[in-house]
Amino acid sequence: MNAEIIAVGTELLLGDILNTNAQYLAGQLAALGFTVHYQTVVGDNAGRLAEVLRAAKTRTQLLVLCGGLGPTEDDLTKQTAAQVFGDVLIEDAQELARIEAHFAALGRPMTPNNRRQALIPAHGGKFTNDNGTAPGILLRDGEKQAILLPGPPSELVPMFEKRVLPYLRTLSDCVLVSRWLHVIGIPESQLDMQLADRLNAANPTTALYAKTGEVHIRVTARAETEADAAAMADDAAKALQDELGDAVYSADGSDLETTVVHLLKAAGAHLALAESCTGGLLAQRITSVSGASDVFECGIVSYSEKIKQRLLGVKAETLAQHTVYSAPVAAQMARGAATLAGAEYGVGITGIAGPTGGLPGIPVGTVFIAVHSPQGTFVRRAVWTNRSRQDVRIRAATAALDMLRRAVLGLLQPDAVPFCFENEEARA
Amino acid sequence: MNAEIIAVGTELLLGDILNTNAQYLAGQLAALGFTVHYQTVVGDNAGRLAEVLRAAKTRTQLLVLCGGLGPTEDDLTKQTAAQVFGDVLIEDAQELARIEAHFAALGRPMTPNNRRQALIPAHGGKFTNDNGTAPGILLRDGEKQAILLPGPPSELVPMFEKRVLPYLRTLSDCVLVSRWLHVIGIPESQLDMQLADRLNAANPTTALYAKTGEVHIRVTARAETEADAAAMADDAAKALQDELGDAVYSADGSDLETTVVHLLKAAGAHLALAESCTGGLLAQRITSVSGASDVFECGIVSYSEKIKQRLLGVKAETLAQHTVYSAPVAAQMARGAATLAGAEYGVGITGIAGPTGGLPGIPVGTVFIAVHSPQGTFVRRAVWTNRSRQDVRIRAATAALDMLRRAVLGLLQPDAVPFCFENEEARA
Structure with a gap:
């Protein structure tokens, strides 16, 4: 079945x-x-909206509209669409009662134009709005249907998921089920070659989504029943996970910081951070996870060498010998943070986020990341060239989270050499 | 003159x-x-794209397309648009040389399909691409014109600003100039009433954009010449700034953290932070400003009371008497951070970001923000109810930045009472 999307709103046309x-x-x-073959944006104008609707109705079975369902004179999506679908609007007592109750609860008078929101098509249907006053609308004309949704995403998304999705499932002759794998440590270009057969397969489909410092893989299976599609998607996701191994950090949509906090929590371990060039970004990502307080002790954002020495115990001779942008300083920061907080795990990050400040042999984009753990201290050197300041910071925090993950899982092996160096090529 | 926007790409249709x-x-x-009356998205399909182009060309003078200019078989925007505009494509020697030089610089062989990118319309024109291989294209058919731009924003935006904008200025019969004011401390609903006359005026126009914890105001003036429009926009922005006073934190588009870093730098002052519920977000925002190292000394993200006492000098009896979520603790954190770093300014933030953890009399969303300054220590209590964890964190960091701004500008007056409390109502 084909569908098209029509968004109504002058604010979209103005950018x-x-x-x-x-x-x-x-x-x-x-x-x-x-x-879906077309998406259209049209302003709050009855003539142009009607023209767009007639063209769409000619070529497409299901039109999904959003916006223009509010109480003001500008909001004319419902009236216009009803005309194009040959229906008339009548006042719905239940909707009127809901709207009156809404205003009563706010202690505000209901202005007369709000009655317009209680109008629904005589031969169509409605979708209740749990987060606002405008109900969603269903229009039918023979084989053709239109679904009208409110514009604010805080109303549209819950209405779609709770009310519209079950209805659309009854129209669709198949079910699609998707699974997500989040992957870190394998570049998109390498996955693109390694998974070429899967990426070209018709069912299940596999798609790559490059994110800053990681790649998300979506596997989608199509079948007649949800159970069949889910089984196919699960099998395909499992096979991919077996192939990619430790590079898959989550198979349930969890982001990297959530994965790391849950791993630390499960291990009963605690964490302290010492950040320089990431400037608190790693602490902010860790503490954005609800429940982070069970594992997170403290973070030190130290821009001055004085603070690095005084709070974190970085040695003056190490700074003098290696400069502040070095593996030994990162390692001392990680150990210092862990010691300060009495935590099992510590992270130290020092580097040059840019856009200026490069030194001979230490170009802008060089970052040293250290993880102190019960198994030892591991250091990685990464160089992200031709990246913005913010991009280098995000990649450094992401790389630190992945090292932490691997450390907690015992995937970082103790090495004969105290520091393990690694070069990361900038990718286009 | 009217225009419409047509984006070509199946990845847009798939979401x-x-x-x-x-x-x-x-x-x-x-x-x-x-x-602009219409925006359309259509897939990489010659038949449907041609249909969309014919409909648009009938009703609109200028079509602006993006996407589908690459070297692969999928990329058929140029061929299709040339047909609709009655033009033919010929190989452009200069473009071919550019593309060959591009591959030579990469040390990669140029595949034959890349020659397609050197094709330009015989009767149209081209816009050079400084950031990729596909040139922009101009097509003309009588009064109707089409401009074809590459899809990647990293190519489209610089091409538009450098090459297309000057051309479009020659088509437009007027010039619009905009100015932005960034405002903090006055809710959007209040601005909406206070500025009602301006918001309804036709020229210059004034528009409000609510952001988390602040409001941006755009003033746009329309005139025959750029000088006239700029003078009108400047006058209107100046009048608005006079009316709104200290609430305007920038009139040049700068964000709040940049404004604060520049104010501290101009004052030759230094800053240290002690964050609890914002978890490093404030440090991250301050250090995202290039040049922040001139003013930023250190930040302590302390989730444990132990760290608050040991590093920041928060007193055990204060914690016992007032709980960690209190004005005295915030003030001690701010002073402790400043003392630790030897900085003139210190910020302390403690509160409950949620979604759980509320205490009797201290609901989720309560945050105490303290600024220690040479003029004294100021504390503000804010309560943001029914907000997400991330939203409370952003609002608290924004409020702290604004207090810092006002402290450096001498706008926070020393008070007879040691702490100034303030309630912030949650707004819809």
Whole structure:
């Protein structure tokens, strides 16, 4: 079955807001097995909206609209779409009661134009709005259907997931189930070659999504029943996970910081951080996880050598001999943070995020990352050239999280040499 | 003159990527004075693309396309648009030489399909691509024109700003100039009432954009010449700034952290931070500013009371008497951080970001923010209820930055009472 997406709103045409609804709806419709050939944005103008709707209705079975369902004169999506679908709007007592109750709860008077939101099509249907006053609308004309959704994502997304999705599943002749693997340590270009057969397969499909410092893989299976599709998707995800091994850090959509916090928690371990060039970004990512306080003790963001020496016990002679941008300083920072907090794990990060400040032999983008653990201290040197300051910081924090993950899992092997160096090529 | 935007790419229809190009182009076209009535997304399909182009060409004078200019078989925007505009493509020697030089510099062989990128319309024009191989294309058919741009934003944006913008200025019969004011401390709903006359005015126009914890105001003036429009926009921005006073923290587009770093630098002052519930977010925002190392000394992210006492000198009896979520603890953290680092300014933040952990009388969303300065220590209590953990953290860091700004500017007056409390209502 084919579908198209029509977003209504002058603010989209002016570039004032990003059309995140279109991306959300496109992803949802694709996952349901609908084929989407067009997306359109049109302003709050009845004539142009009607023209767009007539063209879409001619070529497409299901139109999904968003925006323009509010109480003001500008909001004319419902009236216009009802006309194009040959329906009329009538006041729905239940919706009117909901809207009146909403205003009563706020202690505000309900202005007369809010009654417009209680209008629903005589021959269509409605989708209840649990997060706002405008109900979603269903219109039908023979084989053609339209679903009208409110514009605010905080209303659209829950309405779609709770009310619209079950309805659309009844229209679709197949079920698609997706699984996500999050991968770190293998570049996208290498995955692209290694997984070429899977990436070209028709069912299940496999797709790569490059993120800063990691790659997400989506596996989607299509079948007649949800159980069959889920089994196919699970099998394919399992086979991929076996192939990629330790590089897969999560198979349930969890991000890297959540994965690391849960691993530390399961190990009953605690963490302390010493950051220089990442400037608190690693602490911020760790503490963004609800429940991080069970494992996170403290983080020191030290821009001055004085603080590195005084709080973290970095030695003056090490600074003099190796400079502050060095593996030994990163290792001392990691150990110093762990000691200061009495934590089993410590991370030290020192480097040059840029855009200026490079030294001979230490170009901008060089970062030393150390993890102190009960098994020893591991240091990695990474060089991200031609990257923005923010990009170097994100990649360094991500690399530190991955080293922590591998340390807790016992995947970093103690080495004869005290420091393990690694070069990371900048990728396009 | 009217215009419309057509983005070409199956990945947009699948919801794999967000259509940021459409928002960028919409904003640019609006600023140039073009009226945009439609945006369309269509896949890499010659038949459907031609249909969309014919419909757009009938109703609109200027079509701006993006995507589908690459070397592969999928990339058929140029061929299809040339047909619709009645033009033919011929190989351009200069473009071919550029593409050959590009591959030579990479040390990679140029595959034959890359020659397709050197094709340009016989009767149209081209826009040089400084950041990739595909040139931009201009097509003309009588009064109708089309501009074809490459899809990657890293190529599209510089090409638009350097090559396309000057060309479009020659088509537009007016010039629009915008100025931005960034405002903190006045809610959007209050600005909406206070500035009602300006918000309804036709020229210059004034628009409000609510951001987390702050509001951005755009003033746009339209005139026949750039000088006239700039003078009108400057006058309107100046009048607004006079009306809003200290609440305007920047009039040049700078964000709050950049404004604060520059103020501290100008004052020759230094800064140290002690964060609890914001978990390093404030340090990360301050250090994201290039040049922050001139003012930023260190940040302590302390989740444990032990660290608060040992490093920051928070007193055990204060913790016992007031709990860790209190104004006296925030003040001791701010002073402790400043003392530790030998800095003139210190910030202390302690509170409950949630989603759980509320105490009797201290609901989730309560945050105490202290600024220690040469003029004294100031503490503010804010309560953000029904907000996500991340939202509370962002608002707390933003509020701390604003207190720092006001402290450096001497806008926080020493008070007879040691702590100044303030309640912040949650806004919808």
